Amino acid sequence: MRSADHPDVSDISLTRVLSALADPLRLGVACLLADGEERQWGDLDVPVSKSTLSHHMKTLRQAGLTRTREEGTRCYVRLRTVELESRFPGLLASILQAAPAEAAPVGLR
Amino acid sequence: MRSADHPDVSDISLTRVLSALADPLRLGVACLLADGEERQWGDLDVPVSKSTLSHHMKTLRQAGLTRTREEGTRCYVRLRTVELESRFPGLLASILQAAPAEAAPVGLR
C-alpha cells in the first residue's frame, strides 16, 4: 500500500533522509521537485527502467522526503518541503542549493 | 598515505558528504568533533573494532569532512568546518543540529 508508508513528520529520520539524497538519481528527482510543483511519475524523464524508478520513489517516500498521491492508475508526487523544514531547519535548502551540480539528469518529458 | 587523500575544497562532493554522514557511527564522530576541537583516534570511545574505526575515518577523510594529521604513530582529526561551510553553506550546521538524536554513541575515553 503506497499511501501507508508515509512517515509522520516527527518520525522522519535524519540518516534515512541523508541516505535517500545520497543517490544521484533520487537527488535529481528532489531537485526537479524543488519548485514545489506536484508531478506525475510518467512526466519524469529518468534514465532508469520503471521498476527502478518505482523503487527509488518508494525510498524517497519512506524517508519522508516526498508525499505520493494516487489518482486512478496515476501517481503524483511532491516534496514535503514545509514539513522537512520544520523537522530539520535549513537542511533541504542547503542540499538542494548544491545539488544540481552532481544530481542525475532528471527532466520533464 | 593518509595525508594524500584529503580532497581539495572545490572537489568535495555533496553525495559523498551525504553518504558519509548517513552512517550512524560516522555521524556520531562528526557530532563529537562539532565543537571544533582536534581529537586523537584513541580518545574516541566507539563501539567498533579499531580496524573498523580506521575504515570509517578514511571515509570521512576522503569525503572531505575531516582533516587528519599524523604525529608519530598517533593520528589527530578535526572537522573541516570552515571549508565545508564555504562549499555547502548551512549544510553541516543543519545536520549536526539534528544529529545527536540518532547518531551512534561516541564519547571520549
Add this chain to the structure above:
DNA sequence: GCCGATGTTCGATGGTTGACGAACATCGAA
C-alpha cells in the same frame, strides 16, 4: 635494541542496495 602502543591493510563474511525484465494488478478509454 626490544617491546608496547597506535593505526593501516588484507581477506573473509554477511547484509544491503541498485539495477533489470517479467509477471501482475488496476484503472480508463475505445
Add this chain to the structure above:
DNA sequence: TTCGATGTTCGTCAACCATCGAACATCGGC
C-alpha cells in the same frame, strides 16, 4: 469488454559496504 497505460512486486544479479580478526608497519619509551 477488451486493450493500453501506469505502477508494483518478484526473482535475480552484481556491486558495494560494515564488520571482524590477523598480520603488518611505524614510532616512542624503557
